[in-house]
Amino acid sequence: MTSSPSDSRALGGPILSTFFYFVIPSIVGLLAITTASIVDGIFVGNYVGAEALAAVTLMIPFFTLLFGLALMLAVGGSVRAGKYFGEDDNEAASAIFSKCLIAIVAFGISLTSVSLLFEEQIFTLLGAPPELFALMSPYFRIVAVAMPIQLASVVLYYFIRAEGRPVHATSALVTGSLANIMLNALFVAYLGYGLAGAAWATLLAQSIQLAVMLAYFTVPVRRLRFQFVRHGWRELGSAAYNGVSEFINEISAGLVILLINWLMMLKLGVDGVAAFTVVNYLIFLSMMVFYGIADAMHLLVSQNYGAGKLQRIRRFMMAGLCAILLLSGLLISLLFTAGDLLVDMFLEDSAVAAAELARSFFFILWPLFPVNGVNVLISAYLTAMHLPLASATVAFSRSLVLPITLLLCFYWWLPDQPILLALPVAEWLTFLLAGALYLRFRPRRLVPVKPAPALAEAA
Structure with a gap:
């Protein structure tokens, strides 16, 4: 296994410069995610209407729940991988990374299928009135397809940061955020595609973000390797708990x-x-x-x-x-x-x-x-x-x-x-x-x- 050029920085670099090297990209990444959600609301509210904005808002608790589940696995798993990196056990770090990624992609695909099959029941549980179902449906179906991509990006983001490359991970989030703004401007403001346009902007922006994340695997000097793991899956529960x-x-x-x-x-x-x-x-x-x-x-x-x-x-x-x-x-x-x-x-x-x-x-x-x-x-x-x-x-x-x-x-x-x-x-x-x-x-x-x-x- 090759090592990351950031090894010495986390374990032996000067405290303040190392602290800010990891903190600043982390803050920028979170602000990029925040900006993306605000931008969706601005475009939908101004170019589609108040009812459309209400329709999107009603779906937020559902997507927040799913994002929270992915975050639980990504943070718990990446912290475990960080400890393995500190022990110079890159094989164990790659194993927990692979388990988390496989699990979250499988969960996302299953979730997409369930969401499309039980769409109206989900709308009802979210408290949406029946008259909004037709407005919510096109947006929900497209974003449900985008969900496995977004959840995979969350896992990749945290593990790439844990490996010592916060700039690469943050650049993917910033790229996705900028793509979301431009695609919303094109599909919603210029072409007038409504809520479906906003959903397509989300799907394409998440795909671009994932592509930037996956570029990590073209780097020859890295410590994370994807592998199809056949044993040790109980560790995934410990990571999620953490x-x-x-x-x-x-x-x-x-x-x-x-x-x-x-x-x-x-x-x-x-x-x-x-x-x-x-x-x-x-x-x-x-x-x-x-x-x-x-x-x-x-x-x-x-x-x-x-x-x-x-x-x-x-x-x-x-x-x-x-x-x-x-x-x-x-x-x-x-x-x-x-x-x-x-x-x-x-x-x-x-x-x-x-x-x-x-x-x-x-x-x-x-x-x-x-x-x-x-x-x-x-x-x-x-x-x-x-x-x-x-x-x-x-x-x-x-x-x-x-x-x-x-x-x-x-x-x-x-x-x-x-x-x-x-x-x-x-x-x-x-x-x-x-x-x-x-x-x-x-x-x-x-x-x-x-x-x-x-x-x-x-x-």
Whole structure:
């Protein structure tokens, strides 16, 4: 097996330059994915109509669930591969990569078949009214065909990054995002193909993105080799379990937003929903940056864990903590100095009530920014150290259990208090839990060089 030119960078390069080498492409890649989804909404909303935008929005929970499942396998498997790379066991890394890719492609193809057979039943479960079925169907059928391609790209992205080539992986996402913008402009804006045009743009853009990913296998000096594996498939379950926190993060965000919108509508009406939407854009973009740092930590920590380099793990964690705290401070400063500008970007001048609510929400929510990124960082560290239960506990607490519980408590038992106070309280309570878990599982003096395939969390 040949080695990657990035080997020495992850395991022996200068801490800060190595940290930013992996973090910056990771952030750019996540922002590219985010931009692609926003672009679809812009083109559909402006050139097809409000009903079409509603039709696409109704399908988002279904595709989010599938993406979350792929993310669980991709992150859990790539962290496992990163540890193997740190142990200089390229054969084992290639084996887990091949298992993950085969499994996700098989899952995607099966899912496409099921989706096409039970289309109307899926629409009903998503809460779509029957009058929208005809509008949703062309888009859904084409995107269902694109799903195996997209899920395969997710797996390739995380494993190529884990191998030490974040620039190649990110360039594929950026290329796909740019292709999606141009194809939407062609099919939807210029040719007027409607929702079917938007779906074809997604399918072709995902195909281009996958082609760029697959160009990795033309590189002569690489450590990942695809192989048809005949044994050891139980390891796939361990990999998925290790990535369960990513699945929780992915699906729970939509559930929490759904609950907030419902409570806002009951308490403050449409203006409350619109005002929270403005604030949520800022939260969402900041979380993409924090998740970018966390994704880089997955491979930096896992590889050094496999190599037994505990001091490097501590230094990378310190670099991640400093970066998150600096970004959080800048974000809070932005809220207090340019809050009006942010509100004006999303709300027209006539929306006076919504604008005032949005400004008040800034003052309620700013305390969550110093700790939400730290919670994500610690969750990523626990995943990379092969502690899936601890990582899932942090993710489950900060993204689902505490927010939903506290939102309902504020609504029912503290009606005079702003319900959005529940979000910073949830993050700070999670911070106490995450800090305790980090202290419990901080890098130890001895790390097993050759652990058993199914590493026990307590080991």
